[in-house]
Amino acid sequence: MALLDEAAPGAGVVVFDAYGTLFDVHAAVARHAGAIGPDASALSDVWRAKQLEYSWVLSLYGDFRDFWQLTREALDHALARFPSVDRAIADKLLGAYRVLDAYEEVPAVLAALKAGGLATAILSNGERSMLADAVASAGIGEHLDAVLSVDEVRVFKTSPTAYALVTRRFGIEPAQAVFVSSNRWDVAGAARFGFRAVWVNRAGAPDEYADQRPVAIVRDLNGLV
Incomplete structure:
Protein backbone atom coordinates (compact mmCIF):
# COMPACT_ATOMS: atom_id res chain seq x y z
CA MET A 1 0.00 0.00 0.00
CA VAL A 25 -21.27 3.66 -16.64
CA HIS A 26 -21.03 3.10 -20.40
CA ALA A 27 -21.32 -0.68 -20.17
CA ALA A 28 -25.11 -0.69 -20.47
CA VAL A 29 -25.08 1.00 -23.86
CA ALA A 30 -22.04 -1.01 -24.97
CA ARG A 31 -23.98 -4.25 -24.46
CA HIS A 32 -26.67 -3.07 -26.87
CA ALA A 33 -24.57 -0.95 -29.23
CA GLY A 34 -25.49 -3.07 -32.22
CA ALA A 35 -29.20 -2.50 -31.71
CA ILE A 36 -28.71 1.21 -31.01
CA GLY A 37 -26.60 1.94 -34.07
CA PRO A 38 -24.03 4.65 -34.84
CA ASP A 39 -25.31 7.02 -32.16
CA ALA A 40 -24.57 4.56 -29.34
CA SER A 41 -21.52 6.31 -27.90
CA ALA A 42 -23.06 9.78 -28.12
CA LEU A 43 -26.28 8.53 -26.53
CA SER A 44 -24.32 7.04 -23.63
CA ASP A 45 -22.46 10.31 -23.08
CA VAL A 46 -25.71 12.33 -23.01
CA TRP A 47 -27.37 9.81 -20.69
CA ARG A 48 -24.53 10.10 -18.19
CA ALA A 49 -24.23 13.87 -18.45
CA LYS A 50 -27.95 14.42 -17.85
CA GLN A 51 -28.04 11.93 -14.98
CA LEU A 52 -25.40 14.00 -13.18
CA GLU A 53 -26.85 17.36 -14.19
CA TYR A 54 -30.23 16.47 -12.73
CA SER A 55 -28.63 15.52 -9.40
CA TRP A 56 -26.76 18.82 -9.17
CA VAL A 57 -29.76 20.96 -10.14
CA LEU A 58 -32.05 19.23 -7.66
CA SER A 59 -29.52 19.67 -4.86
CA LEU A 60 -29.06 23.35 -5.67
CA TYR A 61 -32.75 24.14 -5.51
CA GLY A 62 -33.36 21.94 -2.49
CA ASP A 63 -35.23 18.97 -3.92
CA PHE A 64 -34.50 15.25 -4.20
CA ARG A 65 -35.52 12.33 -6.37
CA ASP A 66 -33.65 9.08 -6.05
CA PHE A 67 -30.89 8.31 -8.52
CA TRP A 68 -32.77 5.49 -10.21
CA GLN A 69 -35.56 7.90 -11.14
CA LEU A 70 -32.99 10.38 -12.42
CA THR A 71 -31.35 7.59 -14.43
CA ARG A 72 -34.67 6.84 -16.10
CA GLU A 73 -35.39 10.52 -16.76
CA ALA A 74 -31.90 11.03 -18.20
CA LEU A 75 -32.36 8.07 -20.54
CA ASP A 76 -35.69 9.48 -21.72
CA HIS A 77 -33.92 12.72 -22.57
CA ALA A 78 -31.04 10.96 -24.32
CA LEU A 79 -33.44 8.92 -26.45
CA ALA A 80 -35.33 12.08 -27.38
CA ARG A 81 -32.04 13.63 -28.50
CA PHE A 82 -31.39 10.69 -30.84
CA PRO A 83 -34.68 9.91 -32.59
CA SER A 84 -32.94 7.39 -34.86
CA VAL A 85 -32.69 5.06 -31.85
CA ASP A 86 -35.68 2.78 -31.28
CA ARG A 87 -37.17 3.76 -27.91
CA ALA A 88 -38.11 0.12 -27.36
CA ILE A 89 -34.48 -0.40 -26.28
CA ALA A 90 -35.09 1.63 -23.09
CA ASP A 91 -36.09 -1.27 -20.84
CA LYS A 92 -33.06 -3.30 -21.92
CA LEU A 93 -30.74 -0.38 -21.23
CA LEU A 94 -32.23 0.20 -17.79
CA GLY A 95 -31.94 -3.48 -16.97
CA ALA A 96 -28.30 -3.47 -18.03
CA TYR A 97 -27.62 -0.36 -15.93
CA ARG A 98 -28.56 -2.22 -12.78
CA VAL A 99 -25.83 -4.82 -13.42
Missing part, protein backbone atom coordinates in the same frame (compact mmCIF):
# COMPACT_ATOMS: atom_id res chain seq x y z
CA ALA A 2 2.93 2.32 -0.75
CA LEU A 3 0.82 5.04 -2.37
CA LEU A 4 -1.69 5.20 0.48
CA ASP A 5 1.06 5.08 3.10
CA GLU A 6 2.73 8.04 1.42
CA ALA A 7 -0.29 10.11 0.42
CA ALA A 8 -2.62 9.33 3.32
CA PRO A 9 -0.64 8.14 6.34
CA GLY A 10 -2.84 7.01 9.21
CA ALA A 11 -5.98 6.54 7.13
CA GLY A 12 -7.95 3.44 8.04
CA VAL A 13 -10.91 3.56 5.64
CA VAL A 14 -10.91 3.60 1.84
CA VAL A 15 -14.20 4.80 0.35
CA PHE A 16 -15.11 4.46 -3.31
CA ASP A 17 -17.53 6.27 -5.52
CA ALA A 18 -19.51 3.64 -7.43
CA TYR A 19 -20.53 4.82 -10.90
CA GLY A 20 -17.55 5.49 -13.12
CA THR A 21 -15.11 4.38 -10.42
CA LEU A 22 -16.00 0.77 -9.63
CA PHE A 23 -18.64 0.29 -12.34
CA ASP A 24 -18.36 1.28 -16.01
CA LEU A 100 -23.07 -2.69 -14.92
CA ASP A 101 -19.71 -4.31 -15.54
CA ALA A 102 -17.16 -3.66 -12.81
CA TYR A 103 -13.72 -2.64 -14.02
CA GLU A 104 -11.58 -5.76 -14.18
CA GLU A 105 -9.21 -4.81 -11.36
CA VAL A 106 -11.95 -4.02 -8.82
CA PRO A 107 -12.32 -7.37 -6.98
CA ALA A 108 -8.58 -7.90 -6.55
CA VAL A 109 -7.94 -4.34 -5.39
CA LEU A 110 -10.72 -4.46 -2.81
CA ALA A 111 -9.47 -7.80 -1.56
CA ALA A 112 -5.92 -6.46 -1.26
CA LEU A 113 -7.05 -3.41 0.71
CA LYS A 114 -9.00 -5.61 3.10
CA ALA A 115 -6.04 -7.96 3.46
CA GLY A 116 -3.92 -4.93 4.34
CA GLY A 117 -6.18 -4.17 7.29
CA LEU A 118 -8.15 -1.30 5.78
CA ALA A 119 -11.92 -0.92 5.95
CA THR A 120 -13.60 -0.45 2.57
CA ALA A 121 -16.88 1.16 1.59
CA ILE A 122 -18.92 2.66 -1.21
CA LEU A 123 -20.42 6.13 -0.95
CA SER A 124 -22.68 6.74 -3.91
CA ASN A 125 -25.45 8.91 -5.27
CA GLY A 126 -26.98 5.59 -6.34
CA GLU A 127 -30.28 4.43 -4.90
CA ARG A 128 -29.98 1.55 -2.42
CA SER A 129 -31.46 -1.22 -4.55
CA MET A 130 -29.51 -0.32 -7.68
CA LEU A 131 -26.29 -0.36 -5.64
CA ALA A 132 -27.23 -3.72 -4.16
CA ASP A 133 -27.81 -5.14 -7.64
CA ALA A 134 -24.49 -3.81 -8.96
CA VAL A 135 -22.50 -5.07 -5.97
CA ALA A 136 -24.12 -8.51 -6.18
CA SER A 137 -23.59 -8.75 -9.94
CA ALA A 138 -19.90 -7.88 -9.55
CA GLY A 139 -19.48 -10.32 -6.66
CA ILE A 140 -17.70 -7.77 -4.46
CA GLY A 141 -19.96 -7.67 -1.41
CA GLU A 142 -17.58 -9.73 0.70
CA HIS A 143 -14.88 -7.10 0.19
CA LEU A 144 -16.96 -4.17 1.45
CA ASP A 145 -17.66 -3.10 5.02
CA ALA A 146 -20.43 -0.68 4.03
CA VAL A 147 -22.45 0.44 1.02
CA LEU A 148 -23.69 3.96 1.72
CA SER A 149 -26.34 5.73 -0.37
CA VAL A 150 -27.24 9.41 -0.28
CA ASP A 151 -30.85 8.23 -0.05
CA GLU A 152 -30.28 8.34 3.70
CA VAL A 153 -29.78 12.12 3.69
CA ARG A 154 -31.69 13.03 0.51
CA VAL A 155 -29.04 15.26 -1.00
CA PHE A 156 -26.47 14.38 -3.63
CA LYS A 157 -22.71 14.77 -3.66
CA THR A 158 -20.98 17.23 -3.52
CA SER A 159 -22.99 18.28 -0.47
CA PRO A 160 -20.96 17.91 2.74
CA THR A 161 -24.02 16.20 4.20
CA ALA A 162 -23.52 13.33 1.76
CA TYR A 163 -19.83 12.88 2.58
CA ALA A 164 -20.62 12.98 6.31
CA LEU A 165 -22.35 9.61 5.90
CA VAL A 166 -18.86 8.10 5.94
CA THR A 167 -17.59 9.83 9.05
CA ARG A 168 -20.78 8.99 10.92
CA ARG A 169 -20.78 5.34 9.82
CA PHE A 170 -17.16 4.71 10.81
CA GLY A 171 -16.86 7.18 13.70
CA ILE A 172 -13.85 8.92 12.20
CA GLU A 173 -12.59 12.36 11.26
CA PRO A 174 -12.53 13.17 7.53
CA ALA A 175 -8.73 12.99 7.31
CA GLN A 176 -8.84 9.35 8.44
CA ALA A 177 -10.56 8.33 5.19
CA VAL A 178 -9.26 8.01 1.65
CA PHE A 179 -11.95 8.82 -0.91
CA VAL A 180 -11.47 7.41 -4.41
CA SER A 181 -13.40 8.64 -7.44
CA SER A 182 -13.03 8.85 -11.21
CA ASN A 183 -15.19 11.98 -11.21
CA ARG A 184 -13.02 15.06 -10.75
CA TRP A 185 -15.96 17.09 -9.38
CA ASP A 186 -16.48 14.38 -6.73
CA VAL A 187 -12.78 14.44 -5.85
CA ALA A 188 -13.05 18.21 -5.38
CA GLY A 189 -16.07 17.85 -3.11
CA ALA A 190 -14.39 15.11 -1.09
CA ALA A 191 -11.18 17.13 -0.70
CA ARG A 192 -13.16 20.16 0.41
CA PHE A 193 -14.88 18.01 3.04
CA GLY A 194 -11.47 16.94 4.37
CA PHE A 195 -11.05 13.45 2.93
CA ARG A 196 -7.71 12.36 1.44
CA ALA A 197 -9.07 12.30 -2.10
CA VAL A 198 -7.59 10.17 -4.90
CA TRP A 199 -8.54 10.80 -8.52
CA VAL A 200 -8.78 7.79 -10.84
CA ASN A 201 -8.05 9.45 -14.17
CA ARG A 202 -8.69 6.57 -16.57
CA ALA A 203 -9.08 8.83 -19.61
CA GLY A 204 -6.02 11.00 -19.04
CA ALA A 205 -8.22 14.09 -18.71
CA PRO A 206 -6.69 17.49 -17.86
CA ASP A 207 -6.89 18.51 -14.23
CA GLU A 208 -9.36 21.09 -12.94
CA TYR A 209 -10.63 22.45 -9.60
CA ALA A 210 -7.12 23.64 -8.78
CA ASP A 211 -8.22 24.83 -5.35
CA GLN A 212 -9.23 21.30 -4.31
CA ARG A 213 -6.43 19.00 -5.37
CA PRO A 214 -6.29 15.23 -4.83
CA VAL A 215 -3.52 13.75 -2.72
CA ALA A 216 -2.78 11.36 -5.60
CA ILE A 217 -3.79 10.62 -9.18
CA VAL A 218 -3.85 7.06 -10.54
CA ARG A 219 -4.70 5.65 -13.99
CA ASP A 220 -6.77 2.81 -12.53
CA LEU A 221 -7.44 1.25 -9.15
CA ASN A 222 -4.30 -0.88 -9.32
CA GLY A 223 -2.44 2.33 -8.48
CA LEU A 224 -3.80 2.09 -4.93
CA VAL A 225 -2.06 -1.17 -4.14
